[in-house]
Amino acid sequence: MTVVEHLLVSGIYFFLALMSIIGTASAIVQARRLYWAAPLYFFAAWLTGELALIHLLWQVALTAVLAFSGALDNGLAQLGLGLFALSWMGLVYLQIQAMDTQRILRRALRRGLGIDYRSSLSPERQRVLEDGVRASSWMKPFSMFREGVRVHSHISYADGGKRNLLDIYHPHESREGGYPVLLQVHGGGWMIGEKEQQAKPLMYHLAQRGWLCVAINYRLSPTAAFPAHIVDVKKAIAWVRDNISQYGGNPDFIAITGGSAGGHLSSLAALTPGLAEFQPGFEEADTSIQAAVPFYGVYDLIDRYEIRPEMSMEKMLSDKVMQCTREENPELWESSSPLAHVHEGAPPMFVIHGTHDTLVWVEEARTFVSAMQNASKQAVVYGELPGAQHAFEVFHSVRTDHTVNAVTDFLEWSHARWCDARD
Template sequence: MAGFYFFLAIVSVMFTWAAIVQARRVYWLAPLYFLAAWLAGELALIHLIWQIGLTALLAFSGLLGEPLAQIGLGLFALSWLGLVYLHVQAMDSPRVLGLALRRGLGEGYRNEIPTERHKLLEDGISAGSWLKPFAMKRRGVRVHSHLAYGDAGDRNRLDIYHSDQPREGGFPVLLQVHGGGWMIGEKEQQALPLMYHLAERGWICVAINYRLSPKAAFPAHIVDVKKAIAWIRENIAEYGGNPDYIAITGGSAGGHLSSLAALTPNYAPFQPDFEDADTSIQAAVPFYGVYDFLDRDGIRPEMSMEKILADKVLQVSREENPELWEAGSPLTHVSDNAPPMFVVHGSHDTLVWVEEAQNFVAALEQASKEPVAYAELPGAQHAFEVFHSVRTDHTVHAVTEFLEWAHARWDRAD
């Protein structure tokens, strides 16, 4: 038992260290490093609780007197200090998110949200939520599952989340696009905390599957996203939604696709056989997205995505079809036609480096006529908002504020 305790102490220190340190040039270790940092960073206090509980159990059993267990205790103590630091860092998220919204939208942005909607905004978080990270369902939220929006079978199906209480004027719509490197992923696996939170508060959330590589080559992925937007415009009123207001979000590959969809309204090359459909987007919240297939600023030369993009996703090299690589990059389409956007990225993202978001936001701020907010969350890893955590729940509240602000602004203009 002392040996097992010592082993767990080593693993715990390694996980905690991975979450604290911004180590990105880890090459083939990147997936393992990301997994360790992600679990430790988002579940810091939960790790602290079980580690202290295990130590107390060993102390009660009289096993902590063994030399190996005492070394393990010292290692665990280091882990505990790091986990407390990570928890405090996550608790600082509302300051970072609030500053991002005030800078992007203006100091008085909350005053633009109707008074009757203010009571639905939240500044604090519940420990009962982040202590149960995988408890997603919320009372009063209905889900319609596996509705077809295209002809690609299971990959063209969507789920609809909405409240059982109607909203005057219809529910504004949020379209969620899952991530997974354009090659894996399902509509039920990402952004559930955000979708259930919004659905409770009078939004309708639509989560989609789309065709994946290598079976399908880009631009099949964005074509499917556009098909989903067209389907929403034609059908969402049947579920109480307002087809005139569609916001979009997604993480990682979903961040890429959601930002690309937002920046290419009614773009014919991405709408084969449905060129006349209205695929405009009224607001966008991309999370930790890939914004430039070409990596034109040389952000990640040592850990390039070029090979996997060429072999699996686009299935053509940039030399063979530079136009496709260019068209598939959201950065290419940045213009004064962009909708209001709230870009969210973690400073410690191992898989998609934060400089990509910084460059994308800088281009948006220079070109767009609409407000741009950017939150760079200290210590956050890739996929941080997949389940409930301190950081996730604060981010969900900030995104809710942004979407309520964007919808209110649109409603007044309309």
């Protein structure tokens, strides 16, 4: 290796070490009042925190190769090695933190559902539950396909073209009484996103275990103004109720989930069955939901408790999503917030949020859960994950796969309770 090549390799190694320490620090430190820098911080923290062990492995492997080649014998490379060493300690911490997800969520489920909540399931359904996670899964974070699941793609549920299509993740094995249904609503700030992009770890996991999962598109802003988004979600629920039996699904049990904007829409749908203003032209349709699992959702669009005054969404919402100000249409802004619809008849709900969420602050979830627990007669479970960022469960990771297991527990419990009540 020539002197120039040696310096180039050392410089690249130092740069990668610097990027690594920045990413690791971003994942560990909770920083939120970042204004224009918030998206950059989010991406660094998100991709580092969820892929901590993978980052550690490639960085150690790179260091070993360079050490073997003698490229670590100058000052710049050794400074890079020092930065990497600090980063590795942080990555180990992040991996241990993610591994604690199982304990945290199991404790939340026991607190919300009862210590022996699994005993209410039949022996057959208890066998589909899992406690551990497989390295073969989280070491291939973007590999989603699972044996025994087939997908029916691009089925129209309303007249909105591409934005009113859905996909069905269909189990291979039959289930007595038909498959219970999970409806997935993607996020993306009400302005971007596709049905194929989110919640695949959860949907494939459930479909392997006898659930039928439906992922939908819906109209997006600024082309469409709220309440078009929730109207489409309601149309999808009505379509599932009327048509899902053709695919083996049970139209009488529909659970709903979604993250971010999808968390907002899924919780709003769960709390507003039959609300006429969200069901124009199909007011009589049954849009009730039997269980809900919102992830890192926005629950109060008007921020009535001033949780995020310095990082307000109001201008973006006014200009792009609501397309009116709060002063111009206070009733619409109020009705858009799930927090405004909390009531005693709400379905069982499992709210999941990360403490380090940069885009939707955890205090909003805490406020919503407190209101739900005070009002609802059904179970309200809250899983708050230390260190978790926004969108943490989009791909496989240790944290994602433990969360998927916990959500499966909750949905199986909710379905068993529903079956018992019906019988």
